[in-house]
Amino acid sequence: MNQPELRKISADTPFSLKTFFLKWEWFLLLIFIGINVMNSLISPYYLSVNGLFTATNSFLEKAFIALSMVFVLIIGEIDISVASIVALSSVVMAESYNKLGLPMGLALVVCLLVGSLCGFLNGLILTRFRELAPMIVTLGTQILYRGIALIILGDQASGGFTSIKWYSNFYWGKIGPVPYMFIAFAVLAVIMGFILHKTTFGKRLYAIGSNRVAAKYAGIRVERSRLVVYTLSGLFSAITAIFLVARMGSTRPNVAIGYELDVISMCVLGGILTDGGKGNFVGAVISIFTIGLLRYGLGLINVQSQLMMVIIGALLIIAVMAPHLKPKRRLKSD
Amino acid sequence: MTVQKEPETILELKGITKLFPGVRALDSVHFDLKKGEIHSLMGENGAGKSTLIKVISGVHHPDAGHIILDGKERVFRGTKEARDAGIATIYQHVTSYPHLSVAENIFTGHELVKNGIIQWKEMYRRSDELLHELGADFKSTDEIEALSVAQQQMVEIAKALALDSRIIIMDEPTAALTKQESEQLYLITERLRDKGTSVIFISHRFEDMYRLASRVTVFRDAKYIGTYRVDEISKRDLIKAMVGRETSEMFPKIELERGEEALRVENLSLTGYFHDVSFNVHRGEILGVTGLVGARRTEVMECVFGARLPSSGTIYVKGEAVQIRHPQDAMDHGIGLLTEDRQYQGLILDWTIGSNITLPIISELGNGILTNERAERSKAKTLAEKLNVKAQSIFDKAKSLSGGNQQKVVVAKLLASDLDVIILDEPTKGVDVGAKAQIYEIISQLAGQGYAIVMVSSEMPEILGMSDRIMVMCEGRVSGFLTPDATQEDILHLAMTKDTEGEE
Numbered sequence: 030m031n032q033p034e035l036r037k038i039s040a041d042t043p044f045s046l047k048t049f050f051l052k053w054e055w056f057l058l059l060i061f062i063g064i065n066v067m068n069s070l071i072s073p074y075y076l077s078v079n080g081l082f083t084a085t086n087s088f089l090e091k092a093f094i095a096l097s098m099v100f101v102l103i104i105g106e107i108d109i110s111v112a113s114i115v116a117l118s119s120v121v122m123a124e125s126y127n128k129l130g131l132p133m134g135l136a137l138v139v140c141l142l143v144g145s146l147c148g149f150l151n152g153l154i155l156t157r158f159r160e161l162a163p164m165i166v167t168l169g170t171q172i173l174y175r176g177i178a179l180i181i182l183g184d185q186a187s188g189g190f191t192s193i194k195w196y197s198n199f200y201w202g203k204i205g206p207v208p209y210m211f212i213a214f215a216v217l218a219v220i221m222g223f224i225l226h227k228t229t230f231g232k233r234l235y236a237i238g239s240n241r242v243a244a245k246y247a248g249i250r251v252e253r254s255r256l257v258v259y260t261l262s263g264l265f266s267a268i269t270a271i272f273l274v275a276r277m278g279s280t281r282p283n284v285a286i287g288y289e290l291d292v293i294s295m296c297v298l299g300g301i302l303t304d305g306g307k308g309n310f311v312g313a314v315i316s317i318f319t320i321g322l323l324r325y326g327l328g329l330i331n332v333q334s335q336l337m338m339v340i341i342g343a344l345l346i347i348a349v350m351a352p353h354l355k356p357k358r359r360l361k362s363d
Numbered sequence: 364m365t366v367q368k369e370p371e372t373i374l375e376l377k378g379i380t381k382l383f384p385g386v387r388a389l390d391s392v393h394f395d396l397k398k399g400e401i402h403s404l405m406g407e408n409g410a411g412k413s414t415l416i417k418v419i420s421g422v423h424h425p426d427a428g429h430i431i432l433d434g435k436e437r438v439f440r441g442t443k444e445a446r447d448a449g450i451a452t453i454y455q456h457v458t459s460y461p462h463l464s465v466a467e468n469i470f471t472g473h474e475l476v477k478n479g480i481i482q483w484k485e486m487y488r489r490s491d492e493l494l495h496e497l498g499a500d501f502k503s504t505d506e507i508e509a510l511s512v513a514q515q516q517m518v519e520i521a522k523a524l525a526l527d528s529r530i531i532i533m534d535e536p537t538a539a540l541t542k543q544e545s546e547q548l549y550l551i552t553e554r555l556r557d558k559g560t561s562v563i564f565i566s567h568r569f570e571d572m573y574r575l576a577s578r579v580t581v582f583r584d585a586k587y588i589g590t591y592r593v594d595e596i597s598k599r600d601l602i603k604a605m606v607g608r609e610t611s612e613m614f615p616k617i618e619l620e621r622g623e624e625a626l627r628v629e630n631l632s633l634t635g636y637f638h639d640v641s642f643n644v645h646r647g648e649i650l651g652v653t654g655l656v657g658a659r660r661t662e663v664m665e666c667v668f669g670a671r672l673p674s675s676g677t678i679y680v681k682g683e684a685v686q687i688r689h690p691q692d693a694m695d696h697g698i699g700l701l702t703e704d705r706q707y708q709g710l711i712l713d714w715t716i717g718s719n720i721t722l723p724i725i726s727e728l729g730n731g732i733l734t735n736e737r738a739e740r741s742k743a744k745t746l747a748e749k750l751n752v753k754a755q756s757i758f759d760k761a762k763s764l765s766g767g768n769q770q771k772v773v774v775a776k777l778l779a780s781d782l783d784v785i786i787l788d789e790p791t792k793g794v795d796v797g798a799k800a801q802i803y804e805i806i807s808q809l810a811g812q813g814y815a816i817v818m819v820s821s822e823m824p825e826i827l828g829m830s831d832r833i834m835v836m837c838e839g840r841v842s843g844f845l846t847p848d849a850t851q852e853d854i855l856h857l858a859m860t861k862d863t864e865g866e867e
Binding site (some may be wrong): 036039040041042049227228229230231232239240243244245247248249250265306353 | 594689709712723752754755758
């Protein structure tokens with residue numbers, strides 16, 4: 030039999046300057062630097078260690094949710110119930126301390142459990158009834174979870190946490206100039222980034238997001254992974270709840286309204302597109318800081334919140350348009 | 364039939380060339396059609412038949428060549444121009460609107476309108492006339508969804524007639540029909556011919572061609588091979604023309620000693636799909652599984668692989684009963700499936716070749732939790748080279764490959780896992796002739812290495828040429844087992860028989 034000569038196939042990581050510098054993360058980094066320059070022009074105190082950490086503390090508390098939202102978007106889904114999970118888990122935590130008299134440490138555990146349970150329930154519904162759209166199911170639980178929080182607490186606030194010094198230090202405390210919350214965020218971001226990019230679990234999430242059917246036929250337990258991802262989403266919402274209450278000293282059923290959109294914006298600008306399987310963690314983290322610092326800077330010069338929405342909205346539109354502009358440019362240079 | 368004077372040529376194509384990025388889909392081909400003629404177009408998948416039809420019907424614009432209709436050169440800028448010139452196409456998959464009535468479908472796009480108002484009564488009346496002419500047993504007010512595939516095809520034909528088409532192109536119309544339904548279609552086609560309509564008939568079934576056509580044109584690898592009178596060419600010569608070599612050379616079958624039993628399936632059923640399917644396959648053996656559309660071969664294999672859950676039945680691997688509830692379970696037991704739809708089920712097109720190949724075994728290559736990219740790369744390189752994938756680097760995207768090479772990547776992906784049983788569902792579907800031969804060679808080699816192979820295929824020459832045993836299914840039941848010395852007619856007979864007790 031005339032076997033054709035077997036070809037050699039390269040296994041070297043391809044490297045081209047063009048694709049390297051065309052990466053979205055570079056563009057994002059430019060915006061990030063631009064915003065920092067802008068902020069330092071606005072405020073002379075901005076570009077100092079204390080000034081920068083004051084700035085990051087203004088948005089990091091909701092950024093925890095963005096860490097898990099990256100996972101949800103990577104598998105091509107969406108979870109818009111996160112803000113309601115923040116509300117419910119914070120309310121249950123506050124009431125188990127104030128009404129049930131649990132020690133604060135235990136109340137925090139309860140908060141994490143409630144958040145995880147909410148996420149797990151989202152995942153359970155979606156994996157049992159696979160034909161349902163995540164957007165609709167989490168819209169339903171968004172209303173449901175906040176409704177439960179309202180039943181528990183009514184129109185009231187549940188507070189008194191400023192007196193627990195160690196707990197309010199979660200938000201207000203620092204090691205040297207570095208806030209505890211910043212450290213917690215950095216540690217969790219590294220862990221989540223490592224899981225996404227270095228573990229088989231992370232690689233499988235990309236496979237699920239890119240082609241769910243092919244992933245299943247490659248032996249990936251798709252439904253189990255989805256359940257884990259939604260549970261993580263609930264857990265990280267509860268983490269946000271803990272820092273939120275530490276800052277405010279109390280909670281109400283209507284806290285964190287609109288967080289889901291802020292968080293999804295952070296991810297999408299970071300290149301984590303909603304159709305799944307795209308983007309990486311570095312982009313998401315740069316984007317969290319970009320949007321956060323932009324808001325902070327605009328806040329410094331008292332830009333109206335309406336105008337702020339316009340600016341961030343425009344930025345987002347550019348972000349989702351950018352990948353569609355790229356291929357044309359490539360074609361021309363080819 | 365009496366021989367009349369040579370009828371006039373109605374359509375002629377000269378030197379038609381059609382290029383797609385990277386592919387020459389038609390290479391200076393010829394074709395001519397006479398008035399009142401049924402002309403069969405044959406060739407393997409990817410030979411260029413579909414492209415030719417699309418050129419004739421105005422979907423594609425040829426890059427070179429002439430289309431001569433009624434002695435005048437024509438250029439069709441779109442499907443509407445071709446339709447107005449009297450050319451209608453009936454596609455393999457019916458393209459009707461399932462929730463609309465028959466009459467609405469027949470008149471879609473050319474409704475009878477008077478003063479801007481649709482003339483429903485007139486449309487229903489005309490539709491009923493056309494249906495009557497075709498001998499249909501349904502009414503113009505019936506909803507398309509309620510009709511059988513054969514009846515839906517009749518609606519498509521009525522649609523062509525309503526447009527006063529003089530040339531009707533039928534693209535594999537019998538593929539989804541039973542024998543009686545095919546016979547009815549033959550009668551209708553003959554009636555059209557006798558009324559002076561010319562028909563271009565594409566089919567993989569030789570019986571269709573012998574039954575209907577007076578001439579046959581053969582394409583191979585985008586080239587024109589020849590036009591023959593059907594009563595003057597033998598089936599053997601025709602196959603040779605289509606494939607370019609003797610069938611025996613195409614299938615590099617190695618005679619092997621049958622090893623131990625690797626997989627046994629007993630009384631497997633899935634309610635609504637198939638009942639009591641039992642078969643086994645030994646190491647070093649190729650079990651061919653065939654049947655017509657709707658025989659439920661794919662569903663059986665998906666149950667064996669755990670992609671669907673059967674309602675009852677037992678699967679034995681190496682003599683032991685096993686529980687398979689997920690593809691991962693099947694792979695743990697050494698069963699792999701090459702899916703029919705490689706682009707959708709087999710590959711992640713946006714991913715590199717390397718990532719695709721190693722996806723099922725990332726845990727094994729890493730330490731269970733972390734990935735090991737170096738090991739993944741070297742494994743992917745080894746397998747891609749072993750299967751001779753036409754690529755520069757394992758970092759090439761899967762979507763950049765041709766169908767045949769994509770199929771090789773999917774096979775490489777299977778071989779990455781430690782398997783005993785490989786199930787191949789239509790392994791050569793949509794693959795060109797050259798890659799086909801290579802895939803047959805790979806399959807033979809795999810059997811030679813001791814894999815037990817189950818090959819599902821609709822192509823009878825492939826089944827007969829490759830299998831050690833043949834299982835034939837019909838509408839969710841096993842209708843019998845055959846040996847490879849059987850004929851295509853034997854297979855067809857079983858494929859159309861519902862309740863035969865199968866004996867080996």
